[in-house]
Amino acid sequence: MNTHKVFVFGLALLGASLLKAQSVMDTYKAVFTSPPQHVPTTKTPDAPLAGNGDIGITMGGTPDKLCFYIGKNDFWRAYPVYPGGIALPGGLDITIDELRGASYHAEQLPGSAEITAKFSNTYCELKLSAWVAATDNKVVIELQSNKVVTARLRLWAAEGNTSTTAQGLGKVMWVSRSFENTELLRWPTHVALALNSSTDELSLVPGKKMQLVVSAYTNHDTPDWKNKAIAEAGKVSETTIEQLRKKHHVWWNNFWKQSHINIGDSYFEKYYYQSQYLFACSSREGKFAPGIWGPFVTRDEAAWGGDYHLNYNYQAPYWGAFSSNHISLTDNFDQPLLDYMEAGRKHAQELLDCRGIYYPVGIGPKGLCTAMWPLTPEEMLEKYATRENTIDGGYKFLGQKINAVFSVGNMLMRHYSTYDKAYARKVYPYLVACADFWEDYLSLENGRYVIHMDHFNEVMPNKRNGGIWRNRLGDFNSTLSLGLVRMLFQGVMDMSDFLSVDRVRQSHWQDILEKLSEYPLGTTEDGRQSLKNMEKGPQNKDVQPSGLNRVSIHGLILPGGVAGPVTDAKFNAILLNDVAHWADKQRDPNDWGNTSNNGIETCYPGAVRVGYPSDKILSYLKKRIEMNVYPNYWIVQGGGGIETFAAVPLTINEMLLQSYEGVIRVFPNWNRGKDASFENLRAYGAFLVTSAFKQGEVQGVAILSEKGRICKIENPWKGQPVQVTRGNKKSDILYGEYLQIPTAAGEKIELNLYTNQ
Template sequence: MRNHKFIFVLIFLAGVYASLQAQPAYESRNSAVLTTAPAKLPVKRVPAAAVAGNGDIGLTLGGNPDHLTFYLGKNDFWRAHPVYPGGGIAFPGGFDIMISDLAGASYRAEQQIGKARIAAEFGKGKLRVQMNTIVSATSNNVLIELTANRNSRLKFNLWPAEGNTSEVSNGKDKDVYRAVRSFANTPMLEWPSHVAIAMKVLNATTSSEQSVELPANKKVVFVLSMFTNHDRVDWKSHAISNVQNIDEQAVARLKESHEQWWSNFWSKSEIQIPDKMLEKYYYTSQYLLGSSSRKDKFAPGIWGPFITQDSSLWGGDYHLNYNYQAPYWAAFSSNQIDLTDNFDQPILDYMEKGKAHARDLLGQNGIYYPVGIGPKGLVTTRWPLTEDEMLKRYATRENTIDGGYKFLGQKINAVFSVGNMLMRFYSTYDSDYAKRVYPYMQQCAIFWEEYLKFENGRYVIYMDHFNEVMPNIRNKGIWRNRLGDFNSSLSIGLVKMLFKGMLDVSEHLNVDAERRDKWKHIVSHLSQPPVGEVNGRMALKSVERNVDSDNPPAVGLSRVSIHGLILPGGIAGPKTDAEFNKILLSDISHWKDNIASKADWANTSGNGIETCFPAAVRVGYSADSVLMYLKERISAQSLPNFWITQGGGGIETLAAVPLTINEMLMQSYEGIIRVFPNWNKRKDASFKTLRAYGAFLVSSKLEKGSIQYVDLDSEKGRVCVMENPWPGRKIKVVRGNGKTEFVEGERVSFSTSVNERLRLMAM
């Protein structure tokens, strides 16, 4: 009998284990649990609180159990003023729930990424209040459900943010409360912004004191909606009618469609690795980006929609010298193409102003972009409008530098965005998309065809700066003495990326054939990235020369040079230029020198975690070492909601872990697919439908040191080029129609058909 019980227990435990193993990798075990109320809200940066969003509306849960505050942000609510602070993305307002019986109560808020909701519980004595909150994935609604085990009472308050020249109002229409905030009449606003937040309560009767009974074991639901004039012309009346028309059945439908949307989101791709800490950050980063960005909505700024006050740092704008581009980098290989769809519109909307900048400030054609812009052609980075304010903030009265715009010595800002455009093009070969962005790329090419100088058999780049150059309190107005960078490694890389991309996209679209010889000449004759000797080895230089020296020291590969050469530049790698890659790999091997702790590796506490770690993988640095340093960096600087933080930005860090892991499991730069290219083969791992250049979805599994298979879904029927996952062995290719063929070699290629599915196995 005892043996039977023992066997039963074993079977039961095996079933539990199997169930856990079958559980999707993104599910509840990756939830963030916060056991103390957020201490610092509002903030100008990323909030250390439970958050939820739908890529347009962002909700940040603040306050204590007896006074909860729901901060409501929206990606399209901007104070369209050209200078920050004051200008940039603005804070609409919030909603408070006050339950005095919970004063001093325990706090537990779980940010559940699988269901995309915040599940909270507060307790004091015998009173327990549970709360579930979602930001609907398919509508402009927020649902807050409250249930108590004992009778209690709560008050509520819906409020608009005030100040910063805004006009605000509150009111009530029958059973719907409203809060309105507008920016419309301030001088120099480029366009008006209005937002309305509406709210009503289901399953409760409100009083004039804005309070309701919370009956024992009965759910009370607060339904909110939020619309701006950028959503629709009737923004205010629609916010009110939207809430008025929602009943319990509508709530159920909203919840069902919300769960379905997120289920579809998680089905796009999957990875499984043995390190569950990194897996947790991998999926939470995906969740946070999915909460921040959405197709057909305004693109997120530096902090996404999780805005808790006006004048967030850098105006929460679109910073074009990497901050705006970087959040999307992992979305391409993670097969989350829809999340990237909003990226291009603000870039395209600024083109006419970019042409004017090039013409008026440099006397040439093409487009020339400042460091920061916003949506709808807005510039956010004007110098202060008065000389006195300029003196206070920048130690000089000269507020007309570069026509009053912040270019900060950099000519390359427009080309930075071409990197994302090419990532999407190579990942999808979507002709409609290529037609949409080609005019922008074309204008970038026109600019650089004129700006490059052909000297001594090579194209060179004058006065385009590796770092930002600007007046500040420290340099006391002598900042112009820092101008003079020649052949920045950042610029060389991005310009080469641009013209290689022009050749590929123009051929795909069958346009500009007469210009390709010029572009080929630029690609083949552009100056090489500068290198020099340091301590007996060759290392990368930031610039070929600068104002200090005709032969500046070699400082090695850094975050900024990575942008030009590896991400998004994509012009360097072990297969692209093996000898140059050895220099980059040597530079990375010296990142560990002179660091205070492992968390300082790659110097990413300020900026660059999303850049340096995946670049180290691409170049071929030890995977185990990269993961070790990555975990140290995360442990040193991340929030309880699993948001990795850094000094200079917010949502760009969301690319760090997914891109690093994706690059370890599958690479496809220059159109060659590599499976488990930089992964410790002694560690089991698998991935499903990661997206590769060539419009392929790739799945594979590594088990007991052997790659079990490679599955391919070919979207566009292109020829597949792949490094042999089984070196020295033939590959069996099984097509969806059952036909089989064999290929062999160090690098193999084979044809595919549109929407064909294939499986590759070793022979």
């Protein structure tokens, strides 16, 4: 068999499928046969969703009383205590009495990025399409009825929570909502919604499609936010809508062409692509970063303020985007962290007498802290069963010093994935500020660096513990902290080399890496070695090994990336054994890894990386999904929202391609009896990788080198020679377990099994 020809043919088929991205992706649609039950909500909505990474729409209500909730990532009540945080701008109600009791059928289409619906009863049938323009601040809703019916329209702004509202009617209908002049408000936010209608009643007639367009702007978009929303709504025409539609389809087609997988499993492929659709609806380059619930906010007082929760919730939604080659979706991640640096330096100096930055658990945009304790002792007593509201200067650090470093993981993922010099220059000061802090905070004792009082879990007073919490302080050498600190110093050294700066500091950073305490291990009752959450607990107490779990995965694997089969095979074997015993500790038979509250996006890809069998992981993952998922394919967990969008894409990508230890591995954890293929998954080193696995053998590997770095790849054909092809010309024949291949920027190379034919 000529392996090279077979591989190229396989890639041609993949390319052809991507040319039909929209129609192919729409086959992975979500179908709704009844109205949503969890809208409005302070958490995850179960309704049809669409968005453009800034504006999101949630279609609530019944056929006769539809409500489109309009959320926006930059509409915040910039108040430092909950219920500060993300807020709801408003929405559009569409009431059609003739549809009372109508059947409900809606679809969420990832390819065309729209919601379609059909409602019918014995009197009439209504068809609906709703989408958020990918390249504009507009929501488009199209209605068509087979009978004459009247649609009553109500454009509304949410009220309360110290906001002020206004409305007007002229050529268009408009409403506005503002947060300003409230004591302690850090900055004002205004939003205007304008509808291209001068009347609140719309007559639908057979054969004619009626198009409603809502234009939405905040003062963070433009100083002229209200006039711009009104003016643009007034300019809407069929021509402008068609122009918007074309740009919308171009954007989404290009998005779906950025990468592709085929694993022969329609169930997981649907979750893979719907999850990526939902994240692309939630995050966009040049816009405010999404909070815990993205732009799908359906009422004020969203849980945890819908803020940027820094001990994993904020970081996790982005994890699947790096390897899926959707880098632009990650572009907004860094700005809130950079904006908070001045405050972080003040916290470090005033609270811990350290240089560098020290971040609380929750922040928002533009230097906002969302996570302060209640401002009065009385409110503190009511909510947390203690009057002490001056803990840590009034800020919620919750016993954790590591919050700022958590985000370094995402910065390093992007750096290693792109080797973009401009990006490295942008975030390097943040990494150095984290290094400054930990140089001061680490303690050198008996020849090793140790970490005092940085806690594995959040520690805080609450009503359950009667407001008593200090007896829970005292973690020593938390596994989470040891992993993330190791990640930090290795990463800052790598970026220092890449930018050719701060070389004089590297000897100290290297000393920290060499002398940092080892990860704590213990012996279980059945005599096996197992990971401990920390070396010692509060009051210097011994702790029993609890095995690899969600929080320790954060330190070691995601985002830590400091453990694995190449880094330390012996230690990885211990972690793999811990994963093999997860079933022993399940609280629910369908909840392997105990992720019902948090961690589905962490535990499952973590299990892949340490080498647990892929088929078992997928079997457990399916049970966990079915345990709590909504019809819109949003996997639900108790402690957070959009982070679950990373769960399936990241788990599948890690089975097909890994590169986090500086070595590319194709199909590293894939059932050798199942065919699969992928195109343009992104590997560390700024490589785009394409490969296919068929009949138990890798068919070939194509690699596009963006930056001309040396490509180190594990031999896909163990123990056999590999033919390298450059520019359609065969070049080297390589041997060995690991192949090191020099590349040039923009060069495409192919690897195939050498057959001597």
